[in-house]
Amino acid sequence: MILPPESYVDNHKIPKLVEYVEELMKHDVSDFWVDIGEKNVGTSINWKSIIVNPYDIDAYYTFNQGLEDIAKHIMDHAKIMKGVERFAINVLFKASLIPIHVDDDTRPEYDNTGRCYNILIPLYDHGYSIVDYKLIKNKARVPLVFDGQLPHGGMNDTLETRITIFLNVNKEAFNVAPE
Amino acid sequence: MKILEPSSYLDLAKLPSLIELVENFCNQPISTHLVDIGLKDEGIASNYSAVVIYDITGESVISDDLEQLVQSITAHSRNIEGVDRIFINFLNPNSSIPVHQGDPIPSGTVPSYNVIVPVTTHGLHVIDNTTSVSVKGSPIIFDHEVYRSTINNSDQTHIWITMIVDSSRFIN
Numbered sequence: 001m002i003l004p005p006e007s008y009v010d011n012h013k014i015p016k017l018v019e020y021v022e023e024l025m026k027h028d029v030s031d032f033w034v035d036i037g038e039k040n041v042g043t044s045i046n047w048k049s050i051i052v053n054p055y056d057i058d059a060y061y062t063f064n065q066g067l068e069d070i071a072k073h074i075m076d077h078a079k080i081m082k083g084v085e086r087f088a089i090n091v092l093f094k095a096s097l098i099p100i101h102v103d104d105d106t107r108p109e110y111d112n113t114g115r116c117y118n119i120l121i122p123l124y125d126h127g128y129s130i131v132d133y134k135l136i137k138n139k140a141r142v143p144l145v146f147d148g149q150l151p152h153g154g155m156n157d158t159l160e161t162r163i164t165i166f167l168n169v170n171k172e173a174f175n176v177a178p179e
Numbered sequence: 180m181k182i183l184e185p186s187s188y189l190d191l192a193k194l195p196s197l198i199e200l201v202e203n204f205c206n207q208p209i210s211t212h213l214v215d216i217g218l219k220d221e222g223i224a225s226n227y228s229a230v231v232i233y234d235i236t237g238e239s240v241i242s243d244d245l246e247q248l249v250q251s252i253t254a255h256s257r258n259i260e261g262v263d264r265i266f267i268n269f270l271n272p273n274s275s276i277p278v279h280q281g282d283p284i285p286s287g288t289v290p291s292y293n294v295i296v297p298v299t300t301h302g303l304h305v306i307d308n309t310t311s312v313s314v315k316g317s318p319i320i321f322d323h324e325v326y327r328s329t330i331n332n333s334d335q336t337h338i339w340i341t342m343i344v345d346s347s348r349f350i351n
Contacts, residue, residue, distance in 0.1 A: 157278055
């Protein structure tokens with residue numbers, strides 16, 4: 001199920017977050033990102049991720065004082081957004097693909113018992129999100145809210161870099177009728 | 180804009196043999212015959228290449244070398260009524276083809292449909308914003324106005340046939 005952005009109780013705090021991230025991304029952030037393909041399968045697929053706030057200090061997260069210095073105000077803003085448990089910035093280079101996947105490999109597709117919803121916020125219009133096998137054109141600053149066990153991915157079919165904010169937000173922070 | 184059911188294609192039964200012939204063709208050293216579509220259209224190398232193997236419209240020139248390699252496919256294609264062009268597409272691992280529509284059909288031209296026939300099962304075909312996992316031999320049929328794309332979500336090359344077929348060959 002794809003939820004309306006307004007179902008998130010702190011949806012009104014997203015524009016400020018986007019503004020901060022847009023400003024951050026004007027800097028050279030290449031020291032701060034993880035190459036997800038290299039990390040998972042040993043081959044880059046042109047998908048980098050900056051883990052600003054991790055769930056846990058896991059294999060994907062490396063503390064970086066430089067990021068802490070440059071993004072402290074962003075981290076602080078995310079902390080006042082209800083339910084944000086993890087915050088990443090995904091960078092997908094031109095003509096590249098984020099493979100369709102679910103967030104938790106140990107649970108089946110469409111299992112809705114997870115703790116969080118995903119909120120994806122594109123910084124630009126270019127590219128697509130794929131959620132539940134539907135292609136959804138990205139619209140700058142328009143959040144897309146969905147359960148991470150819906151098969152999802154991303155497609156950048158442009159010659160520009162696609163940047164999205166990715167939040168994992170506790171379901172308690174949403175006004176949603178029970179499924 | 181129209182998307183047709185596979186069963187609407189009158190020559191559906193001729194596709195398995197075509198797939199077999201194309202698989203044999205793909206096992207030959209064919210790389211010199213492939214055209215990088217990104218390089219051709221935009222001047223930028225892409226992960227998508229194609230080769231025209233049959234064309235009765237005269238739009239594409241098929242070299243003598245290639246003609247030798249596709250003899251059996253050509254013979255089979257002549258027996259599939261209404262086929263104007265056939266090309267074979269190759270999409271490298273973890274790549275996609277931009278969402279696009281077909282070129283407008285010039286006035287006076289006989290209407291036709293695109294018939295996509297997956298040769299491998301590695302990809303996803305996106306038709307009118309809905310993705311479906313490609314199933315070898317299971318065709319997807321649509322007209323030139325339909326927005327389409329292809330995604331290769333795997334670490335293998337995805338191969339499929341595109342046929343341009345006269346609309347009279349479909350129960351519509």
